[in-house]
Amino acid sequence: MLITEPQAPARSSAGTDALQIDHFINGAAVASARRFDKRSPLDGRLLARVAEATRDQVDSAVRAARAALRGPWGTLTVAQRVDLLYAVADGINRRFDDFLAAEVADTGKPMSLARHVDIPRGAANFKVFADVVKNVPTEFFEMSTPDGLGAINYALRRPVGVVGVICPWNLPLLLMTWKVGPALACGNTVVVKPSEETPQTATLLGEVMNAAGVPAGVYNVVHGFGPGSAGEFLTSHPGVNAITFTGETRTGEVIMKAAASGARPVSLEMGGKNAAVVFEDCDFDAAIEGTLRSCFANCGQVCLGTERVYVQRPIFDRFVQALKRGAEAMQLGRPEDPATAMGPLISQEHRDKVLSYYRKAAELGATVVTGGGVPAMPGELAAGAWVQPTLWTGLGDDSAIAREEIFGPCALLMPFDTEEEVLRRVNDNEYGLATAVWTRDLQRAHRVAAAIEVGIAWVNSWFLRDLRTPFGGAKQSGIGREGGVHSLEFYTELKNVCIKL
Ligand code: NAD
Numbered sequence: 001m002l003i004t005e006p007q008a009p010a011r012s013s014a015g016t017d018a019l020q021i022d023h024f025i026n027g028a029a030v031a032s033a034r035r036f037d038k039r040s041p042l043d044g045r046l047l048a049r050v051a052e053a054t055r056d057q058v059d060s061a062v063r064a065a066r067a068a069l070r071g072p073w074g075t076l077t078v079a080q081r082v083d084l085l086y087a088v089a090d091g092i093n094r095r096f097d098d099f100l101a102a103e104v105a106d107t108g109k110p111m112s113l114a115r116h117v118d119i120p121r122g123a124a125n126f127k128v129f130a131d132v133v134k135n136v137p138t139e140f141f142e143m144s145t146p147d148g149l150g151a152i153n154y155a156l157r158r159p160v161g162v163v164g165v166i167c168p169w170n171l172p173l174l175l176m177t178w179k180v181g182p183a184l185a186c187g188n189t190v191v192v193k194p195s196e197e198t199p200q201t202a203t204l205l206g207e208v209m210n211a212a213g214v215p216a217g218v219y220n221v222v223h224g225f226g227p228g229s230a231g232e233f234l235t236s237h238p239g240v241n242a243i244t245f246t247g248e249t250r251t252g253e254v255i256m257k258a259a260a261s262g263a264r265p266v267s268l269e270m271g272g273k274n275a276a277v278v279f280e281d282c283d284f285d286a287a288i289e290g291t292l293r294s295c296f297a298n299c300g301q302v303c304l305g306t307e308r309v310y311v312q313r314p315i316f317d318r319f320v321q322a323l324k325r326g327a328e329a330m331q332l333g334r335p336e337d338p339a340t341a342m343g344p345l346i347s348q349e350h351r352d353k354v355l356s357y358y359r360k361a362a363e364l365g366a367t368v369v370t371g372g373g374v375p376a377m378p379g380e381l382a383a384g385a386w387v388q389p390t391l392w393t394g395l396g397d398d399s400a401i402a403r404e405e406i407f408g409p410c411a412l413l414m415p416f417d418t419e420e421e422v423l424r425r426v427n428d429n430e431y432g433l434a435t436a437v438w439t440r441d442l443q444r445a446h447r448v449a450a451a452i453e454v455g456i457a458w459v460n461s462w463f464l465r466d467l468r469t470p471f472g473g474a475k476q477s478g479i480g481r482e483g484g485v486h487s488l489e490f491y492t493e494l495k496n497v498c499i500k501l
Contacts, residue, residue: 021203022051023221032054036050036224041343042335042343044383048200059237065239085184086127089124090123091209091211096119099119099122100115106200121174128467129182132485151501155495155496156494157494159187159492160186160242162239162240163241166244169346176205182488186491191220191221191222191234196223199223238261242266270433271476273307273403274305277437282438282460283460287460290438294436295409296327304462304463306411307410307411310426311413311415312416312417312422327391353406364400364401366392368391370389371387403429430476431473438459456471467484468483468484469484
C-alpha cells in the first residue's frame with residue numbers, strides 16, 4: 001500500500017485520522033523525513049501528511065526511469081505495451097471508488113462531477129493513446145538518384161526518453177494521465193510531480209501500475225512543491241529528456257527557462273482568460289445552460305472555463321438576469337450530496353486570491369449582479385475555502401477583471417453590438433486558450449470560430465472533447481499541441497532512415 005494508514009493512527013489538530021502519502025519510485029513506496037500537510041478544502045481538516053522529496057530522491061526517480069527505459073520496458077513490442085496500458089485503464093476502473101474517494105477528498109469537488117469526468121477520463125487516456133500508437137503509420141518516400149537505382153526513405157518513431165510531468169490541482173488524475181498515457185504509449189518512462197494540493201490519485205496510480213504488471217521504474221511519482229522543491233529538482237535534472245507541464249503561465253515561463261539548459265523540449269498547457277460570445281440569434285436556453293457550466297463547473301477552476309461573457313446588446317439584460325437566476329439556484333455543499341452543484345475552491349490560499357479579485361471588482365465600480373463574497377456555510381464547512389458564484393457587469397475590457405485569470409466561479413458580462421467589434425475585443429488579450437460561440441447562423445459560426453485567436457473554439461457547446469483532436473493554447477496559453485497524433489509529435493523523436501538501393 002502506498003497510501004497507508006499510519007501504524008498508530010495519527011490525530012490531526014482537527015481531531016481526524018490522517019493518511020501518510022509517500023513517493024512511488026521504482027515500483028515501491030518511498031518515505032521522506034520531511035512531510036507537509038494536505039488539508040481538506042471542505043473544512044480545513046488535516047487529510048494527509050505527504051512526503052516531500054529531496055533532490056536525491058528526485059535523482060533516484062530519474063535514474064529508475066532511465067534504467068527502465070534501457071531494461072524490460074524498452075524491449076517490449078508496441079502490442080505488449082498497448083496490452084499493459086489497457087490493463088492500467090482496466091485497473092483504474094476496477095478501483096474506481098478508491099480513485100473517486102481520493103480525488104474528491106483532495107479537491108472537494110462534487111462526486112457527480114468526478115464520477116462522470118475526472119475518473120473515467122483518467123482511465124480513457126490510457127486506452128485512447130494505446131489505440132493511437134497502434135494505428136498511426138509513419139512516412140515513406142522513394143527518391144531518384146543519378147545512377148538510376150534510387151533510394152528509399154522511411155521514418156521511425158522512437159521515445160524521447162525520460163519525461164518529467166508537472167501537474168496542476170484542478171483536474172488532477174485527468175490532466176496527469178493526459179500526459180502519462182501518451183508518454184508511456186510511445187515507449188517513454190515518466191517521473192510525475194503532482195500538485196502539492198492533490199497528491200492522492202497519482203500515488204494510487206502507482207498501485208495500479210504494479211498490479212497491471214508495468215515494470216518498475218516506468219512510472220514514478222515524487223511529491224513536493226515547485227521552487228526549491230520537487231518541481232524545480234525535476235525540471236532542472238539533466239537526466240530528464242523532455243518536460244510536459246500544465247499550470248499557470250508564470251510557472252510555465254520558469255519551466256521553459258529550466259528546460260533551456262540542455263535544450264530540452266517542452267509542452268506547456270497554461271492559463272487562460274476565455275471569452276464566451278453570445279449572439280442575439282442563439283438558442284437562448286442552450287446558451288444559458290452552457291455558459292452556466294463554463295463559468296461555474298468545478299467551482300470555476302477549469303482552464304477552459306469562461307471568465308468574460310460578451311452578449312449582443314438586444315439580449316444583454318435578459319441574458320444577465322437568466323444567468324443570475326441560474327447562478328443563484330446552484331447549491332453549494334458536500335461532495336456526496338447529489339444536490340450539490342458546486343464545491344469549495346482548492347485551498348484557503350487560492351480563496352485569498354479569488355477574493356482579492358472580488359474586492360478589486362467592487363473597488364473598480366463593478367455592478368455585482370450576484371455573489372461577490374463568502375457564503376455562510378453550516379457547521380464545520382464554515383472553515384472551508386468557499387466563495388459565492390459571482391457575476392459582474394459595468395466594467396470594460398481594460399479592467400483587471402477582464403484581463404487577468406482569476407480561476408474562480410466568476411465572470412464579467414459585457415454587451416457588444418457588431419461581430420467585428422466583438423472579435424477585436426475578444427482577441428485583445430494576452431491569453432488564447434478557448435472560446436464558446438453561441439449562434440444559429442452557420443456562416444457566422446465558421447467565420448467567428450476561425451477568427452478568434454485560441455487553441456480550441458466551441459460552437460454551441462463547451463468542454464465537448466474528442467481526445468483525438470489537437471488540444472493546447474495560443475499566445476500565452478501554451479506551446480505545442482497534445483491529443484491524438486499530435487501527442488506523438490512531442491513524445492517521440494522521428495528518425496529518417498535513407499537506404500540507397
Ligand atoms: P501552478 O503553475 O501554480 O502549479 C502547477 C504545477 O507546477 C504544480 O505541481 C506546482 O508545484 C509546479 N510548480 C510551481 N512552480 C514550479 C517551478 N518553479 N518549477 C517546477 N514546478 C513548479 O498551477 P496550478 O495553480 O496548480 O493550476 C492552475 C493553473 O493551471 C491555471 O492557470 C490554469 O489555467 C492552468 N491550467 C491550464 C490547463 C491547460 O490545459 N491549458 C489545464 C488546467 C490548468
